[in-house]
Amino acid sequence: xxxxxxxxxxxxxxxxxxxxxxxxxxxxxxxxxxxxxxxxxxxxxxxxxxxxxxxxxxxxxxxxxxxxxxxxxxxxxxxxxxxxxxxxxxxxxxxxxxxxxxxxxxxxxxxxxxxxxxxxxxxxxxxxxxxxxxxxxxxxxxxxxxxxxxxxxxxxxxxxxxxxxxxxxxxxxxxxxxxxxxxxxxxxxxxxxxxxxxxxxxxxxxxxxxxxxxxxxxxxxxxxxxxxxxxxxxxxxxxxxxxxxxxxxxxxxxxxxxxxxxxxxxxxxxxxxxxxxxxxxxxxxxxxxxxxxxxxxxxxxxxxxxxxxxxxxxxxxxxxxxxxxxxxxxxxxxxxxxxxxxxxxxxxxxxxxxxxxxxxxxxxxxxxxxxxxxxxxxxxxxxxxxxxxxxxxxxxxxxxxxxxxxxxxxxxxxxxxxxxxxxxxxxxxxxxxxxxxxxxxxxxxxxxxxxxxxxxxxxxxxxxxxxxxxxxxxxxxxxxxxxxxxxxxxxxxxxxxxxxxxxxxxxxxxxxxxxxxxxxxxxxxxxxxxxxxxxxxxxxxxxxxxxxxxxxxxxxxxxxxxxxxxxxxxxxxxxxxxxxxxxxxxxxxxxxxxxxxxxxxxxxx
Amino acid sequence: xxxxxxxxxxxxxxxxxxxxxxxxxxxxxxxxxxxxxxxxxxxxxxxxxxxxxxxxxxxxxxxxxxxxxxxxxxxxxxxxxxxxxxxxxxxxxxxxxxxxxxxxxxxxxxxxxxxxxxxxxxxxxxxxxxxxxxxxxxxxxxxxxxxxxxxxxxxxxxxxxxxxxxxxxxxxxxxxxxxxxxxxxxxxxxxxxxxxxxxxxxxxxxxxxxxxxxxxxxxxxxxxxxxxxxxxxxxxxxxxxxxxxxxxxxxxxxxxxxxxxxxxxxxxxxxxxxxxxxxxxxxxxxxxxxxxxxxxxxxxxxxxxxxxxxxxxxxxxxxxxxxxxxxxxxxxxxxxxxxxxxxxxxxxxxxxxxxxxxxxxxxxxxxxxxxxxxxxxxxx
Numbered sequence: 001x002x003x004x005x006x007x008x009x010x011x012x013x014x015x016x017x018x019x020x021x022x023x024x025x026x027x028x029x030x031x032x033x034x035x036x037x038x039x040x041x042x043x044x045x046x047x048x049x050x051x052x053x054x055x056x057x058x059x060x061x062x063x064x065x066x067x068x069x070x071x072x073x074x075x076x077x078x079x080x081x082x083x084x085x086x087x088x089x090x091x092x093x094x095x096x097x098x099x100x101x102x103x104x105x106x107x108x109x110x111x112x113x114x115x116x117x118x119x120x121x122x123x124x125x126x127x128x129x130x131x132x133x134x135x136x137x138x139x140x141x142x143x144x145x146x147x148x149x150x151x152x153x154x155x156x157x158x159x160x161x162x163x164x165x166x167x168x169x170x171x172x173x174x175x176x177x178x179x180x181x182x183x184x185x186x187x188x189x190x191x192x193x194x195x196x197x198x199x200x201x202x203x204x205x206x207x208x209x210x211x212x213x214x215x216x217x218x219x220x221x222x223x224x225x226x227x228x229x230x231x232x233x234x235x236x237x238x239x240x241x242x243x244x245x246x247x248x249x250x251x252x253x254x255x256x257x258x259x260x261x262x263x264x265x266x267x268x269x270x271x272x273x274x275x276x277x278x279x280x281x282x283x284x285x286x287x288x289x290x291x292x293x294x295x296x297x298x299x300x301x302x303x304x305x306x307x308x309x310x311x312x313x314x315x316x317x318x319x320x321x322x323x324x325x326x327x328x329x330x331x332x333x334x335x336x337x338x339x340x341x342x343x344x345x346x347x348x349x350x351x352x353x354x355x356x357x358x359x360x361x362x363x364x365x366x367x368x369x370x371x372x373x374x375x376x377x378x379x380x381x382x383x384x385x386x387x388x389x390x391x392x393x394x395x396x397x398x399x400x401x402x403x404x405x406x407x408x409x410x411x412x413x414x415x416x417x418x419x420x421x422x423x424x425x426x427x428x429x430x431x432x433x434x435x436x437x438x439x440x441x442x443x444x445x446x447x448x449x450x451x452x453x454x455x456x457x458x459x460x461x462x463x464x465x466x467x468x469x470x471x472x473x474x475x476x477x478x479x480x481x482x483x484x485x486x487x488x489x490x491x492x493x494x495x496x497x498x499x500x501x502x503x504x505x506x507x508x509x510x511x512x513x514x515x516x517x518x519x520x521x522x523x524x525x526x527x528x529x530x531x532x533x534x535x536x537x538x539x540x541x542x543x544x545x546x547x548x549x550x551x552x553x554x555x556x557x558x559x560x561x562x563x564x565x566x567x568x569x570x571x572x573x574x575x576x577x578x579x580x581x582x583x584x585x586x587x588x589x590x591x592x593x594x595x596x597x598x599x600x601x602x603x604x605x
Numbered sequence: 606x607x608x609x610x611x612x613x614x615x616x617x618x619x620x621x622x623x624x625x626x627x628x629x630x631x632x633x634x635x636x637x638x639x640x641x642x643x644x645x646x647x648x649x650x651x652x653x654x655x656x657x658x659x660x661x662x663x664x665x666x667x668x669x670x671x672x673x674x675x676x677x678x679x680x681x682x683x684x685x686x687x688x689x690x691x692x693x694x695x696x697x698x699x700x701x702x703x704x705x706x707x708x709x710x711x712x713x714x715x716x717x718x719x720x721x722x723x724x725x726x727x728x729x730x731x732x733x734x735x736x737x738x739x740x741x742x743x744x745x746x747x748x749x750x751x752x753x754x755x756x757x758x759x760x761x762x763x764x765x766x767x768x769x770x771x772x773x774x775x776x777x778x779x780x781x782x783x784x785x786x787x788x789x790x791x792x793x794x795x796x797x798x799x800x801x802x803x804x805x806x807x808x809x810x811x812x813x814x815x816x817x818x819x820x821x822x823x824x825x826x827x828x829x830x831x832x833x834x835x836x837x838x839x840x841x842x843x844x845x846x847x848x849x850x851x852x853x854x855x856x857x858x859x860x861x862x863x864x865x866x867x868x869x870x871x872x873x874x875x876x877x878x879x880x881x882x883x884x885x886x887x888x889x890x891x892x893x894x895x896x897x898x899x900x901x902x903x904x905x906x907x908x909x910x911x912x913x914x915x916x917x918x919x920x921x922x923x924x925x926x927x928x929x930x931x932x933x934x935x936x937x938x939x940x941x942x943x944x945x946x947x948x949x950x951x952x953x954x955x956x957x958x959x960x961x962x963x964x965x966x967x968x969x970x971x972x973x974x975x976x977x978x979x980x981x982x983x984x985x
Contacts, residue, residue, distance in 0.1 A: 341638065341682060398632075403684035439632040439684075468637030468682065482633030482647060489637065489644055 006038040007121055008063040010046070010080070012070035013099075020106050022099055022113040027069070030114045034121050038063060043076060054083040064089045067120045069097040069113075071105070095120045101530060102126050103539045103582065105519070112583075115590040122598035129593040130585050132541060134577040137223040138323030141569050142167060144215060144512070147175025148555055149547025150328035151197050152562030153569075157326075158206035160570045165320055166201060167229065168211045170258065172276035174198050175330055179259060179354065181361040181368075183555055184420040185451030191363065195275045202277040211278060216317065218515045222541025223323045223578040233313040234282035236269070240308045241280040243271070247299035247309065248281065255287040256380070257365075261354040263383050264365035265376070269299050269309075273363070283311070323578060324542045324569040327526060328562060329512065331503040331548040334400030334407065341469040342399065342499060347477060348373040348381050349390070349496045350470060352399075353417060356498045359383055360424050370428055372496070390432060390495030393425050394479055396467045397438040401502030409523060411502030412552040415442045418500045419455045426458055435461035435492065437481050445554065463490065470497055503552045516543055517581065525551045529582075536564045541581040544568050608662040615656055620715045621702075622695035622897045628687035629653045635679035635689040640818040641672055645973050646966065648672065649679055649689035652696055665703050668786045670696040671955070671962030676819035676826075677891025691895050698899065701954050703785070704778040710950040717898055720946065724906075727942035735934045747926040751933070752854030760937075761848045767944060768845050774949035775957045782958060786965050792972035802967040810960045824890070829880045834956070836873020837907075839866060840914075856922065867918075874911045878904055903952040906943040913939060 009031045013024050028040050039061050047053045057063075066080045073096050085091040097120035099105065104113035119126045139162055143154045146168030154166045166173065177183075178198070180190040201207055216228040236247075251269045256262035259272045268287040271279065289296040290311045300309045333354050336344035344350045349372055351359070362368035371387040395418045401411040415438065422434050441462075443452040456462055467481040476493040483490050505524025513520050518538040519527035526545045529537040536544045546565040547558040572578040615626055629650070636642050636650045648669035655664045673693040680690035702711040713720040738759075743750045750756055787794060808814070813834065816827045843851045843866065850863070857864055882904050884893035913936035920929040947953040 398684070404686040405682070405684065439630065464633075465637070466632035466634045466684070468634045480637045482636040482650065484631060484633050487647065489642060489647065 005036055005065055006061065006063050007036050007065045007067055008039050008041055008058070008061065009037055009067045009069055009117065009121065010041040010043060010073075010076070012043045012068055012073040012076050014044075014071075022071070022104050023107055023110045026110050027113050027117060031069070031117055031121070034118060037121060043070075048076070048079060051079060051083045051086060054079065055086040058083055058087040058089070063087075065093040065095070067095050067097055067117065069099070069117050069120065071100045072098060074098065095123065097121075102130075103519075103529070105527075111587045115585075115587045115594075118587075118591050119594045122594040123601065124594045124597040126590075129597060130582060130590045131593070132580045132582050132585055134579055135221065135223040135541075137542070137572050137576060137578040138225075138321055139163065139573050140165065140320070140322045141324045141326065141573075142225070142227055142320065142322040143326040143328060145169075145175070145328035145330055145547070145549070146173030146201075146209075146211070147328060147330045147547060147558070148177045148194060148197075149330070149558040149562040149565075150175070150326065151194075151201055152559045153326045153328060153546055153566045154201055154207055155197065155204070156563055156566035157569055158204045160566075160573075161206065162570065162573055163206050163208070165208045165210055165322065167213050167215065168209070169214055170272065171212050171234070171270075171282045172198075172259075172272040172278070173201060173209070173211065174273075174275075174277070176354075177555060178273065178275075179261065179361070180357055181364075182420060182424060184416040185445070185447045187420070187423070191275065198275070198277040202279075209278065212282060215512065215515060218325070218517075220321075222543075222580045223572075225322050225325060225542065227320050227322060227325070229318050229320060231316040231318055233285070233315050234280075235285070235288075235309060235311055235313045236281045236283060237305075237308045237310065238278060238280045240305050242305060243279050243281065244304060245271070245281075246302045246304060250298050250302045252296070252298065253287055253289050254378075255284060260358045260365050261352070263351075263355045263358055263373075265380060265382060283309075324544070324572060325516065326544050326546055326562075326565045326569060327512070327516065327518070327549055328546045328565070329506055329509060329549040331552070332506050334411075334501040334504050336399055336499045336501050338406060339399060339499075342396070342467075342497070343470050343472075344499060347470065347472055347497075349477060350499065351496070352499050352501045353395075353414070353421060354501065356421055357417075360421065360428065368428065370425060370432075370496075389429055391429075392433040392435070392492075392494040393422075393429075393496045393498060394435040394437065394467070394477075394492065394494040395422055395498045395500060396479075397436065397500045398466065399499040399501045400504070402439065407502055407504060407523060409552070410442065412442070412444070413554050414500040414502060415440075416445075416448055416451070416554065418498075419443075419452055421498060422460045423455050423458060426460055433461065433494075434459075435463060435494065437463050437465055437467045437479070439464075439466050445556070465490070503548060505549070509549065516540060517583070518543055518545070525549065536561055536568060539581060539583045542572065542578045608660060611659040611661045614659040614661050614664070618656060618695060618699055621698040622895065623656065623692050624895070625686060625688045626653060626656050626692060628685040629657065629689070630685055632684060634682055634684060638678050638682055639673070640676065640678070640821065641674070641815060643970075645970065646672065649693050653687070653689060653692055656692065656696075664696070665700070666786050666790045667696075668700070668782070668958075668962045668965055669693075670700060671958050672815070672966060673697075674816045674819040674826075675892040676821045677894075678821050680891050680894075688895075690891060694895070695897075697955065697958075698897065698952075700782075701951070701958070704782045704958070705774075705950060705954075706777065706781055707774060707950075710954075713946065713950050714899065720898075720902070720951075723946055724902075724942040727945055728938045731938040731941050732934055735937075744930045745926055747930040747933070748921050748924055749854045751921065751929070752852055757849050757852060760852075764845045764848060767941065771944060771949050775954065778949070778954070779957055779961050782961060783965065787968055787972075792969050793975060794968045794972045795975060798968055798971040802964055802971070805967055806960050806964055809963045813959075815963070822890070826892070829877050832873040833877025833881070834873075836870040836877065840870040840874065843867060843870065871911065871915060874907065878908050878911065882908070899952045903947055906939060906947060909939045910936065910943055 011024055031037055031040055068076055077094055080094045081091040097117045099113045102116045104116055116126055119129045141157050142165045143150045144167050146166055154164045158164045177190055177194050183190050212232045212234055214230045216230050218225055218227050220226045247269045248267045251267035253268040254265040257264050257266035269281055269283045271281050285291045303309050336352050358364040366383050366385045370389055371383055373381050374384045374387045376382050397414055397418055400406040422436055426434050443449045464484040465481045467479050469480050471478045473493055476495055477497050479492045481490045509524055517540045521527055526549050528535045528550055536546055544565040546561040633650055636647045646669055670693045675690050675694055677690050680688050698714055702714050820827050884890055885896045888894050913932050917929055917932045917936055
């Protein structure tokens with residue numbers, strides 16, 4: 001006996017004031033047209049806490065199946081399953097049509113939302129109906145970003161005997177990890193882990209390292225992307241430079257060193273840091289006197305290699321063809337100047353964690369001596385080795401993170417790196433008083449909680465309570481905080497304050513996302529296909545994301561994502577095919593596929 | 606202190622204007638950024654905690670909200686947008702209703718219709734009593750009759766009765782406040798401190814010196830508030846206590862001290878009220894972002910009283926007896942409900958609770974330091 005299936009579609013969408021969301025009224029109108037749909041409900045007008053009332057509605061309409069549609073409708077499943085069961089139907093007949101899960105988020109994705117809903121109504125998994133076509137894949141791969149994640153991805157792909165272009169914006173690969181002294185929780189030396197990998201990248205026959213380069217545009221489709229790349233001129237012949245450093249010695253022009261988080265000065269002709277890969281000099285055109293006004297050229301005169309330095313070299317544009325692209329562009333630290341109460345930029349000894357990281361680094365500008373910031377002859381604030389050391393240091397967590405005024409999200413790494421920095425500070429200055437002010441201690445990984453306990457027992461003053469403001473008090477800084485656990489106000493005077501700044505999406509990530517056709521979330525991080533089951537994939541075919549550009553994460557996770565992205569790339573190269581973007585599949589195609597599949601399933605039953 | 610957790614407290618407090626109370630994750634930013642917090646007086650976070658946990662008894666004995674002048678720094682820098690400043694403001698409303706034993710305050714705050722009704726009834730009563738009692742033949746020469754002895758006697762009697770009733774309610778409520786905040790939580794205040802502390806009251810009332818600390822954004826709310834407060838107090842004293850001297854038949858020279866005092870009071874009232882009105886209208890400053898009905902009523906009623914008072918003065922100088930008479934009635938018809946409703950039961954009551962909260966703050970500090978000392982002695 002054939003039983004007629006009456007489906008109710010229930011929309012569980014909350015716009016929360018956002019306007020650029022899926023157009024529910026349009027999807028609802030579409031839903032009413034699908035055969036088998038008896039009625040359309042909205043959770044906003046349903047007595048959602050009252051299962052008895054819903055049961056009554058189900059029985060009245062003769063509903064035997066409910067499709068929950070919305071951004072993330074899962075939370076309503078229990079209510080409807082209970083009501084269905086109470087009405088004498090099968091509780092498992094509650095099907096979800098999750099828009100976000102399948103990439104329908106914005107208003108322009110309304111057609112995609114319709115397709116997702118159609119699949120749910122027909123009882124066909126969306127993935128089975130929305131199968132993108134496959135195209136041949138070009139074996140070369142482009143990795144954008146030379147941080148630890150990009151390095152890992154490049155090495156894995158290159159070790160699989162495939163050609164990789166590793167593109168890096170600055171003069172060296174290594175990214176933020178190269179700036180760190182130690183890593184948490186093992187307190188391994190960051191450079192000892194990273195530099196061998198960097199050298200391997202530099203020497204790998206399958207890796208074409210493109211430093212000081214930027215992506216200008218991407219065209220083509222999955223499997224065959226044409227990428228236009230701007231090769232900024234380094235004005236030093238990378239093939240003949242012997243890296244002797246004479247040019248740097250004689251160069252008269254100084255600029256803040258990016259690698260030292262701008263706490264020290266470098267020359268206009270420079271090498272980012274001694275272990276940089278490639279280990280060759282380059283000229284910063286923005287600060288070079290010759291580029292500015294044509295006078296100088298001292299570096300050319302002192303260079304022992306003839307024709308090595310060409311101050312008139314121009315930027316170049318190249319185009320490469322790749323089958324896959326791995327995006328591993330990382331992050332930028334939160335600009336602590338935004339937080340007025342902390343006086344960063346006003347008080348010289350309020351510094352950011354990244355600055356402190358360079359200060360404490362044995363290979364940093366002060367050889368690891370923690371000293372006060374002082375002014376050089378030209379008035380630049382730098383860290384001079386000869387300055388005195390602070391006797392008390394305070395670290396403030398959650399600067400720019402977990403804050404509605406700046407970034408709502410938790411930057412994940414700050415608690416742990418602050419503990420690490422506190423430990424290192426105590427190690428270098430055993431007599432100094434080191435305090436930490438936190439909101440919640442988030443030690444989330446393997447061995448992290450143990451690390452926290454260890455630091456807690458090292459005589460570091462760990463206080464629960466967010467510091468509200470920093471004021472100058474004589475030579476010292478006055479912190480005002482509430483000690484939540486102690487139930488008192490704390491007004492502490494310290495010599496130096498370290499702000500644990502959070503991670504933010506890079507300024508250029510929006511531009512890159514547009515070029516690549518990948519989506520960003522509201523904080524600017526790149527969107528993955530599925531947060532749980534596919535954290536490195538994107539809806540654009542042949543493009544994967546890895547590392548912090550997908551969301552804040554620590555080094556182990558970044559490395560793991562680099563490997564994951566590499567395996568995705570290798571898989572497509574071995575297969576010789578890559579799936580095209582799911583974005584391009586039309587509603588009609590998905591709909592007809594779903595119909596076909598549901599017919600097959602019905603016939604089988 | 607054993608107390609019952611009241612899970613519905615926060616829902617109830619919504620009527621007094623609290624919002625976003627549940628956003629707070631207790632980082633302590635608000636307490637630390639506040640220019641007025643002190644050891645043992647950790648607001649606003651403590652109050653947020655009490656609201657979140659439904660600790661009604663603790664909340665009733667917590668007079669911290671009265672110490673806050675709402676500079677808005679806490680709300681501005683709150684990482685959760687939990688609006689601690691507005692919570693303190695709402696708790697001041699709530700505490701007013703807690704201290705008030707008559708129950709009118711609670712009624713007016715939670716059921717707006719009753720507040721309006723009371724105001725309208727009093728308004729009509731005043732007008733009606735004038736219609737019934739006022740000798741019609743005197744309307745034509747009201748500009749001089751206004752200072753007549755027989756007329757003044759009645760007005761003064763009414764004034765004094767009203768002042769007595771209001772004062773009785775306020776004073777008894779202050780005793781309740783003292784009972785709830787000092788006696789009930791068993792703070793052992795050395796008896797002598799009650800006398801030592803009494804000197805703070807007039808000083809605090811006259812200068813509102815701690816308000817000055819709250820002008821954090823460079824705007825002089827303190828000056829503004831001081832103008833309004835002194836203007837109001839001066840006018841109150843002139844028209845209630847010194848009515849026979851103030852409201853006289855003859856018109857003094859403009860530089861006569863009585864007129865000058867009156868003009869200062871009027872200016873203070875007008876200036877302070879306009880600044881507050883504009884602030885609440887534009888909602889730019891954190892402290893004026895949210896306005897409860899009681900805040901608007903406070904401004905509007907006082908503004909109408911001031912305005913009608915000025916008009917009475919102008920019409921009288923212009924020798925227009927009828928206009929003076931009718932405006933005089935309206936003036937009283939607005940003034941009476943304003944004083945009867947606002948002063949003991951609504952926003953105006955802060956004129957008593959604020960100075961006394963500082964007095965109690967002094968007492969509590971004395972008790973805490975004594976407790977601390979005895980603890981130290983016991984330890985030794």
